[in-house]
Amino acid sequence: MKSQEIRATFLNFFQEKKHLVVPSAPMVTKDDPTLMFVNSGMAPFKEFFLGNGTPKKNRIADSQKCLRVSGKHNDLEEVGYDTYHHTLFEMLGNWSFGDYFKKEAIAWAWELLTEVYKIDKDILYVTVFEGSDDADNLKMDTEAYDIWKQYISEDRILKGNKKDNFWEMGEQGPCGPCSEIHVDIRSSEEKAKVDGKSLVNEDHPHVVEIWNLVFMQYNRKANGSLEELPNKHIDTGMGFERLCMVLQDVQSNYDTDVFTPIIREIETITNTKYGKNEKQDIATRVISDHVRAVAFSIADGQLPSNTGAGYVIRRILRRAVRYGFTFLNKKEPFIYRLVDVLTKKMGEAFPELRAQKQLIENVIKEEETSFLRTLDQGLILLDGIIASSKTNKISGEKAFELYDTYGFPIDLTALILSEKGLTLDEKGFEVELQKQKNRSRAASEISTDDWTVLVEDTEEEFIGYDSLEAKVKITRYRKVTSKKDGEMYQLVFNLTPFYPEGGGQVGDKGYLEDAHGDVLYILDTKKENNVIIHYTKNLPKHINETFRAVVDSKQRYRTECNHTATHLLHQALREILGTHVEQKGSAVHSKYLRFDFSHFSKLTVDELREIENFVNRRIAGKLPLEESRNIPMEQAIANGAMALFGEKYGDTVRAIKFGKSIELCGGTHVKNTGDIWHFKIKSEGAVAAGIRRIEAITNDAVKDFYFENNRALYEIRDLLNNTKEPVKAVKVLQDENTALKKQIEQLLKDKAQNLSGEIKNQLQEINGVQFLATKVDLDTNGIKNLAFGLGKEYQNLFLLFASSPAKDKALLTCYISKELANERGYNAGQVVRELGKLIHGGGGGQNFFATAGGKNPGGIPKVLEKAKDYLV
Template sequence: MKSQEIRSTFLSFFEEKKHSILPSAPMVLKDDPTLMFVNSGMAPFKEYFLGHGEPKNTRIADSQKCLRVSGKHNDLEEVGYDTYHHTLFEMLGNWSFGDYFKKEAIAWAWELLTEVYGIDKDILYVTVFEGSDDGDKLSLDTEAYDIWKQYISEDRILKGNKKDNFWEMGEQGPCGPCSEIHVDIRSDEEKAKVSGKDLVNMDHPHVVEIWNLVFMQYNRKANGTLEPLPNKHIDTGMGFERLCMVLQGVQSNYDTDVFTPLIREIETISNKQYGESDKVDIAIRVISDHVRAVAFSIADGQLPSNTGAGYVIRRILRRAIRYGFTFLDKKEAFIYRLVDVLSKRMGTAFPELKAQKQLIENVIKEEEQSFLRTLDQGLVLLNKMVDETKGNVVSGEKAFELYDTYGFPIDLTALILSEKDLKLDEKGFNEELEKQKKRSRAASEMSTDDWTILTEDTEEGFVGYDTLEAQVKITRFRKVSSKKDGDLYQLVFNVTPFYAEGGGQVGDKGYLEDAHGDVIYIIDSKKENNLIIHFVKNLPNHINESFRAVVDAKQRLRTESNHTATHLLHQALREVLGTHVEQKGSAVHSKYLRFDFSHFSKLSVEELRDVENFVNRRIEGKLPLEEKRNVPKEEAMAEGAMSLFGEKYGDTVRTIRFGQSVELCGGTHVSNTSDIWHFKIVSEGAVAAGIRRIEAITNDAVKDFYFENNRAYFEMKDMLNNAKEPVKALHSLQEENSALKKQIEVLLKDKAKNIKAELKNELLDVNGVQFLAKKLDLDAAGLKNLAFELGSQFDNLFLLFATEQNGKALLSCYISKGLVAEKGLNAGQVVRELGKFIQGGGGGQPFFATAGGKHPAGINDALKKAKEYIS
């Protein structure tokens, strides 16, 4: 059975069981601060488990893209070394929200696996929760055990511990016992030697879990205790790739048709054969896995970057690149070429791959080229580190610096050192790595209390499209503590006029006022699992009373102006540049807007002017806001509304129209484009291959911009003696300055020639070396030129020149290449040690290096010390 049929069979089976079949949610999470990525099939439905929302159907099924590379669920370092772990994987799942429970979940799982897919019952094992005698005091899940006895012999029902058979979404929240279904695909000979039941949950590559049935029946409180949930839920997850392995009769996920097309393409590109060696096989598995994770992330709107989720994606891609670099001898970009195969194989089930194919290829190619340059630079630095090493052990601290500062992989460092018969101080490296992790953990350390429920009033949600004020009651609150922000409180209201951060738009600020005149300031508003949360520094004194909630109107208007401008900007870019332009992200603040979009080249001055004029004409046109709420998504799309890849839309949507600009959007906007006042682009540049970024301002920020520029203009004019044509006066000054610089260069060259003649007579013969250490009145370029000119005339020269420029010290060391080879002298090492005298440091090549410092008074000591290197 092919993989596409396996997936469709699963979905059809549960559709017949009256489940709504949903498309995979975007893998990158935007309103859950506890997760960067969807790491299990239930993540997109957390609000339903938490009771913060109601699903339209209590039965749901889907195939969800998941990524496990950070936090509690981190499979990254195992990927490639075994045959059944992945970074990105599909999780086939069916859910019940307060509908069916254990009986149906178990019966349907068994029916699907054994009757529909035809898996032999004799190769299956199941586990149930054995209970725990810790603080939870939970007993054996006899309910699940008794149900399983109807389908499978008791010797195949295994009792599992809390680690394996009690599922929790985190330190707090819904949880419960689970039943795992394991499959034993070993040969009959292997089975005769060891029973499969002894290998369950023992990380055997051919006795693996394929399906987990989670019975959500408890809520974990902040203090660790459990309480029964008001409604019981079912959350199941089956590993699609492992299921394909079983049904296609192979011994590895990588031997299924999910991966074999990618592997064949890697073999063709690299001229290496899968199966020829362990190292090559691991590299090919790593690359075929990682390209899927990176491609899907980019398709869902997450580009590689240096922070947050973007850093995780960059790290995955760089791991793939270095395996190709090291074990497949690929020194040029090639992973981007796999996207075409991936798109053809998975584009039907996941159309975002086809729609974003060109962008994905461009981004991956640029990332590959960039990291390959980093590897080249790292090799130079590593060779330098080797040259400076005394003995056969390379400092772990220096290796960590290479890893942390330059991104050079530590495993590649260790490999290269072993080829040079050197060892890495792994203990020292790990100590530095642990220090960094502790700093990172300390910076992000946070504790969250349970919600204190004040009232069961229905939370009606956001009313801020229509009003900036509302009478509210606090329905729940909790305390959140972190090293970064200290103690804060999170409040939830029955209704709120505060817009919660989302869709690129920042959250509202404002205040709460009670009947006694007491005021509490709201410093931010965010959404978490469908709850609108308001952040305050202190709890109100009269927390159970009614409050007047007031949004900061000035900040809201500035933010609305910028948000509306992003819609007009999007329309302008498509009009000026072409309909290939698509929004790839935005940030809407009260002071500025940022807009990322797909385009292949830098915008010209004329294009920027045309875009700016286009937007301002719509502002001058006083276009009114035309808003529609709760419109069926299909109807909105039929009317030409634009949607964004990576956004999660419901069955009904909100459309925003200004003239011909129509978009699906949940943000807040001005009632008329004239409220924006004016639009001004302040910068345009590249974010990634094929992605450009415009930053712009509107409203009060534009007024401030023109005021500041006007002030600067008159200051400049005053400095130019109120010239009638200041631009012409500046050009005149530039020409004059250029002429003077040329005169200075001629004078400096003459000066250097005179100095050179004098210095020849000052050279000292020390142990057969021509030596000179001297302070000179030249700049850095002058010192270098002088050193190399003298070096061209002497074969055994050791020079140390120093100068003082703008209160700072500079040392330049030149050593003839013959001396470097014969006597083991190294200019880089010399300046690093002498740099301590001037409270600085530096480096360079063995024959020429420089050091800078902030302590010119130490120059004389450095010059005196230099002679010791040859005497």
């Protein structure tokens, strides 16, 4: 059975069981601060389990894209070394929200596996929760055990501990016992030797869990206690790739048709043969897995970057690159070439791959190119570390610096050292790594109390589209503590005019006022699992009273101007640059807007001017807001509304229209484009391959911009004796400056030539080396030219030049002939780093040329005196 048929069979089966089949949610989370990525099938339905939303139907089935590379669920380092762990995987799931429970979940799972997929019952084992004697004091799940006895012999029903058979969403939230279904695909000979039940949950590659049936019946509170949920839910997850392995009768997920097309392409590109060399096989598995994770992340709107979720994606891709670099001998970009075969294989089930194919290829290729340059640079730096080391064990601190600052992989460092007969101080490296993790953990650590509920069963209503003020009641609150913000309180109201951060738009600020005149400031508003949360520094004194909630109208208005401007900008880009332009991200603040979009080249000055004019014509046209709320998604799309990749839309949506600009959007907007006043682009540049970014301002910010520019113009004219033609006057000054620079350059060249003759006469021969340490009066460029000029004449030169271009500035330059550096192990970088301490500074460079800077010119005589010590 092919993978496409396996997926379709699962979804059709549950559709026949009256489940609503829904598409996979985007893998990148939007309003759940506890997750970077969807890491389980239940994550997109979290709000329903928490009681913060109502599902379209009480029975749902899907195939959800998941990524496990950070936090509690982190399989990254195991990927490639075994046959069944992945970064990206599909989770086939069926869900019941307060509808059916254990009886139906178990019966249908057994029916699908044994009667539809025809899996032999004799290779299956199931587990049930055995209970716990800890603080929870939970009893064994006898209900599940008794149900399973109807389908499978008791000797194949295993009792599992809390770690394996009690599923929890996190430290808080819905949880419950679970039953896992395991499959034993070992050969008959292996089964005869070892009983399969002894290998369940023992990480055996061929006795693996394929389906987990979670029976959500408890809620974990912040104090660690459990309480019964008012409604019981079913949450199941079956690993699609593992299921394919079983049904296609192979011994590895990588031998299924999910991966084999990618692996064959890697073989072709790298001229290797999978299955012949263990290290190459590991590299091939790593790459075939990681390209899927990166491609799907980019398709869902998450580009590689240096922070947050983007850093995780960059790390995954770099891991793939270094495995190709090290074990497949690929020194040029090639992973981007795998996107084509991936798209052909999975594009039908996940159309976002087809739609974003070119962008995905461009981004991956640029990231590969950039990291390969990093590897080249790292190899040079590592050579310098090796050359300066006085022992055969390389410092873990130095290796960590190479890893942390330059992104050079530690395993590649260890491999190179091993090849050179050297070792790495692994303990020292681990100490530095742990220090970094502790710093990072401390910075991000958050503790959250349980909700204190004041009003039961109240569904929050957002009225902020129509009103900036309302009478509200606080329905619940909790305290949140973090290192970044200290103690904060989160408040939930029965209704709210405050817009929560989302769709690129910042959350509203404002205040609460009670009947006694006491004011409490709302510092931010966010949405978490479908609940609008208001952040304050303190709790109100009269928490059970009615409050007057007021949004900061000035900030909201400025933000609305910028948000509407992003819609007009999007329209302008598509009209002027082409319909290939798609929004790839935005940030809408009260002071500015940022808009990321797909485009293949830098915008010209004429294009930027045309875009500005396009937007400002629509501002001048005073286009009214035409808003459609709660309309069917299909109707909105039919009316011409644009939907964005990576966004999660419901059955009903809100459409925003200004003239011919129509977009699906939940943000707030001005009532008329004339309110924006004016639009001004401040900058345009690249974010990634094929992604550009425009930053712009509107309204008051434009007024301030023009005021500052006008003030600067008057100051310039004043400096130019109030000339009426300041541009012409500046041009004259530029021409004069250019002419003077040329004269100075020539004078410095002449000075350096004269100095070169003097220096030759001052050279001392020490141990066969032509040596000189002296102070010179040249700029950095002149010193470099002088050093390299002398280097052409001498093969055994060791120079140290010092200069003091200012009272509080000292510069050192060390030049050593390459032959000398290589033969005797001299290292210019080490020389300037050590001598730089004497001028209260530091520096570095290569073994033959390096520079250092400091703020203590008084240390120069001591530097010149000690330089000779390197030759003695």
